[in-house]
Amino acid sequence: MxxxxxxxxxxxxxxxxxxxxxxxxxxxxxxxxxxxxxxxxxxxxxxxxxxxxxxxxxGMPGMAGMAVGDGLTAERDGYRLDSRVGDLPAGQAVGYPFTVIGPDGRPVTDFADAQTRKLHFYAIRSDLTGYQHLHPVMAADGTWTADLAALEPGDWRLYASFTPSGGPGRNREFVLSRTVTVPGPATAQPLPAATDSATVDGYTVAVQGDLTAGTAGPLTVTVSRDGRPVTDLQPYLDSYAHLSAFHQDDLALAHLHPITRLDGDHGGPTLTFYALLGKPGNWRVYLQFQTAGQLHTAALTLHVA
Structure with missing residues (x-):
């Protein structure tokens, strides 16, 4: 009994x-x-x-990251990232127009907020340099324009992350992408070796965590300055940090946010992420955080076993 x-x-x-x-x-x-x-x-x-x-x-609750797909296709489940632009000029700021076409063949105009924005837009060159994270503005007809900073010559992948408010994809986050070419002589930059820390604008970002492909694992990020812990991180996109990771071989995209609760402008020094990255190899990581109204972007390479 x-x-x-x-x-x-x-x-x-x-x-x-x-x-x-x-x-x-x-x-x-x-x-x-x-x-x-x-x-x-x-x-x-x-x-x-x-x-x-x-x-x-x-699995572990609280893990954030890639939504429907890994961002390597222009179309999924009836939704399509559409643009007539296949080439962009080098060395100058340029607008990239695009639309999100829904399963009914019409531009989608009703999007839900995701991390305080209707749509997140990312740009990365094929050698994982030139990272840009933008929030385009949509016209009434559903046309978005991403105002890109000057691009270096080479092949680029442009991603759009969005959540339809209606239709068959309602409340599902999609990540779609297209490629463009920037004409001119291109020199690929070698991927920096995997490391556990990076420095930007006087801040040091240290990352701890052993990740295995297909297995949920924690990433702990600690922010310091001049050897002292930073405790004045400000909310950025409804969180204390935004992490974008791109796979070295195919440019698969993951975007993550810490599960650390917001407490006004008192974030840090430690932030916890949970990641489930589906592919082994090197991932180029761009960690964005804000202090005193300034956005900082730290870059480092993580290896996933």
Whole structure:
């Protein structure tokens, strides 16, 4: 009788844990004060991305990252990133026009806020240099224009991350991309070796965590300046940091946010991310954080086993 009672209690605890995990994976990332971001490698409806193992019951709640897909296609589940521009000039700021076409063949004009923005736009050259993270403005007809800073010659991939407010993709975050060519002599930069720290604008960012492809794992980021812990991080996009990671081989994109709760302009020195990156190899990471109204972008290379 005692053994049966213990077994029943164990089942109740297990079911409860799974239920809590399910709630965590479906939480909106719009309010880090009260909810955990969605799990990396899954959309808000629980669909696993290609190349990433499903976290299942053993996953960690609070993981944020890639949504539907890994950002390497222009079309998914009826949604298409559309642009007639295939070449952009080198060495000058330029606007890149595009639209998001829905399953009905029409431009999508109704988007949900994700981290305080209707759409996030990223640009990266094929050698993982030239990172840009923008928030374009949409015209009434559904045309977006991303105001890109000057681009170096070479091949570039441009990503759009968005969440439709209606239609079959309602409340699912999509990441789609297209490629463009910037004419001119291009010199590829070698990828810096994997490291656990980077310096930007006098700040040192240290990263701890051993990541294995397809396995959920924590990343701990500590921010310091002149050897002293930084505790005045300001909210940026409804969080204390934004992390974009690009895979060296194919430029797959992951974007992550810390699960650290907001406390006004008192963030830091430690931020915790949970990542589920589906591919082994080197990832180029761009970590953005804000202090005294200034946005800082630290870059480093992480290796995923």
């Amino acid at each position: 005692g053994h049966r009672f213990l077994l029943a209690c164990s089942l109740v605890v297990a079911v409860g844990a799974i239920a809590l995990l399910a709630l965590g994976t479906r939480s909106s990332s719009a309010d880090p004060e009260h909810t955990m971001p969605a799990m990396a490698g899954m959309d808000h409806g629980g669909t696993a991305m290609p190349g990433a193992a499903s976290p299942g019951a053993g």
